[in-house]
Amino acid sequence: MADNLLEDSQIIRAVVERQLVTPEEVRAAQEQLERLPPGAPRRPLGDVLVDLGFLTRTQLSRVLGSSDDSGGRPAQQIPGYQLLNKCGAGAMAVVYRARQLSLDRIVAIKVLPRRLSRNAEFVERFYREGRAAAKLNHNNIVQAIDVGEAGGYHYFVMEYVEGCTVYDELANGKVYSETEAIEIIRQITEALVHAHERGFIHRDVKPKNIMLTKDRVAKLADMGLARETTDLQAALQEAGRAYGTPYYISPEQIRGEVDIDHRADLYSLGATFYHMVTGRVPFEGPTPSAVMHKHLKEPLTPPDHINTALSSGCGAMIEMLMAKDREQRYPSGRELLVDLERLARHEPLVYAQPHVDAHALETLSRGQVVTLESPRSDGRYRRRAATSAAAGAGSTLTIVLATVAGLSVLLNLILLILLATR
Numbered sequence: 270m271a272d273n274l275l276e277d278s279q280i281i282r283a284v285v286e287r288q289l290v291t292p293e294e295v296r297a298a299q300e301q302l303e304r305l306p307p308g309a310p311r312r313p314l315g316d317v318l319v320d321l322g323f324l325t326r327t328q329l330s331r332v333l334g335s336s337d338d339s340g341g342r343p344a345q346q347i348p349g350y351q352l353l354n355k356c357g358a359g360a361m362a363v364v365y366r367a368r369q370l371s372l373d374r375i376v377a378i379k380v381l382p383r384r385l386s387r388n389a390e391f392v393e394r395f396y397r398e399g400r401a402a403a404k405l406n407h408n409n410i411v412q413a414i415d416v417g418e419a420g421g422y423h424y425f426v427m428e429y430v431e432g433c434t435v436y437d438e439l440a441n442g443k444v445y446s447e448t449e450a451i452e453i454i455r456q457i458t459e460a461l462v463h464a465h466e467r468g469f470i471h472r473d474v475k476p477k478n479i480m481l482t483k484d485r486v487a488k489l490a491d492m493g494l495a496r497e498t499t500d501l502q503a504a505l506q507e508a509g510r511a512y513g514t515p516y517y518i519s520p521e522q523i524r525g526e527v528d529i530d531h532r533a534d535l536y537s538l539g540a541t542f543y544h545m546v547t548g549r550v551p552f553e554g555p556t557p558s559a560v561m562h563k564h565l566k567e568p569l570t571p572p573d574h575i576n577t578a579l580s581s582g583c584g585a586m587i588e589m590l591m592a593k594d595r596e597q598r599y600p601s602g603r604e605l606l607v608d609l610e611r612l613a614r615h616e617p618l619v620y621a622q623p624h625v626d627a628h629a630l631e632t633l634s635r636g637q638v639v640t641l642e643s644p645r646s647d648g649r650y651r652r653r654a655a656t657s658a659a660a661g662a663g664s665t666l667t668i669v670l671a672t673v674a675g676l677s678v679l680l681n682l683i684l685l686i687l688l689a690t691r
């Protein structure tokens with residue numbers, strides 16, 4: 270599976286960058302592959318592109334034989350390291366498994382495309398952030414080891430993680446149980462707290478940047494890896510190269526705000542959490558801009574409406590993480606850790622809590638049972654009135670009058686009034 274993904278992503282990069290095929294044609298080929306019956310042998314994407322007539326066999330062989338920019342031979346030229354094999358490719362680079370000769374250990378080396386050497390400002394940032402990240406040390410962060418340049422290629426050396434990414438598992442159709450997702454998100458939150466408290470913001474938290482070892486230790490990758498462009502441009506580049514769409518980017522990054530802070534990572538972590546427990550990205554759309562528009566404007570479908578097995582606390586927590594206004598999110602990863610630990614123990618949360626709004630109270634006063642749903646990402650609350658017969662069904666967060674009374678001071682007051690008027 271990994272090999273196929275690797276080959277396919279390299280082919281996509283090469284053929285789209287050379288404008289041999291369009292991203293739409295790549296997508297058509299990917300759809301064709303997705304329609305293969307389960308269990309059928311997976312075909313290389315390049316062959317499907319040829320079958321569909323988007324690429325000639327000669328073009329494909331040329332592409333396979335000469336993956337130049339970030340794909341081909343550069344890592345062999347990195348002094349002190351012996352290239353072993355490619356272990357992945359993303360939007361901007363190829364990752365190799367390599368041996369660090371001095372210490373005789375296996376490392377991963379991310380090699381950036383040659384063209385990036387021309388961007389002096391980027392190169393400066395790449396070194397500065399890479400060196401700073403090498404000082405971070407945390408079991409849930411892929412350890413940065415070295416940065417350098419050889420033969421016109423810039424590279425980033427890091428701990429080699431044997432295992433897979435959350436992205437790989439999602440791509441295989443996995444929907445995480447709440448318990449399993451909480452444990453992975455908790456570990457990544459630990460990583461973020463460590464980094465945030467030392468002045469790092471990741472800016473690209475997503476399933477592909479969460480690696481899982483065989484023992485299910487989660488490790489956040491690409492911490493301290495400078496990006497060439499703004500967050501928005503980087504996300505669009507990824508989309509343009511058919512690697513994905515900005516499914517996890519925060520609204521403030523989309524708006525191109527300059528004072529991005531650690532809460533952007535909390536939003537992206539929330540979007541990742543959402544995907545893990547529902548099997549769906551929070552916002553879908555035909556184009557990157559449609560998806561981004563939804564991040565900015567569209568209320569989130571509560572995750573516990575998609576997966577009704579989720580606890581209301583889990584839903585409320587994800588919605589708080591994904592609040593469009595960062596002031597409504599967790600103030601930091603520390604508070605999130607408190608809630609995650611309580612959620613794991615099935616205890617009431619401290620920060621993310623379902624609330625009651627005025628309409629609900631009004632309905633209550635008319636004697637109906639109210640089904641309350643978790644807070645929406647805009648900080649307001651969804652509410653649905655139901656007859657008592659229907660009240661038990663459907664929603665994940667059903668709070669009947671007695672429970673609500675215990676939770677809300679406001680509600681207590683209204684109840685008192687109701688009692689007094691009786």
Ligand SMILES: Nc1ncnc2c1ncn2[C@@H]1O[C@H](COP(=O)(O)OP(=O)(O)O)[C@@H](O)[C@H]1O
Nearest residue numbers: 356357358359360361362364377428429430477
């Ligand atoms: N430290 C590592 N150890 C092992 N494999 C890695 C490591 N870092 C990245 N990879 C593999 O390389 C792939 C591409 O990574 P990357 O270039 O960072 O992609 P992206 O830009 O989408 O984050 C990952 O999906 C993963 O499979």
Ligand SMILES: [Mg+2]
Nearest residue numbers: 477478490491
């Ligand atoms: Mg990565």
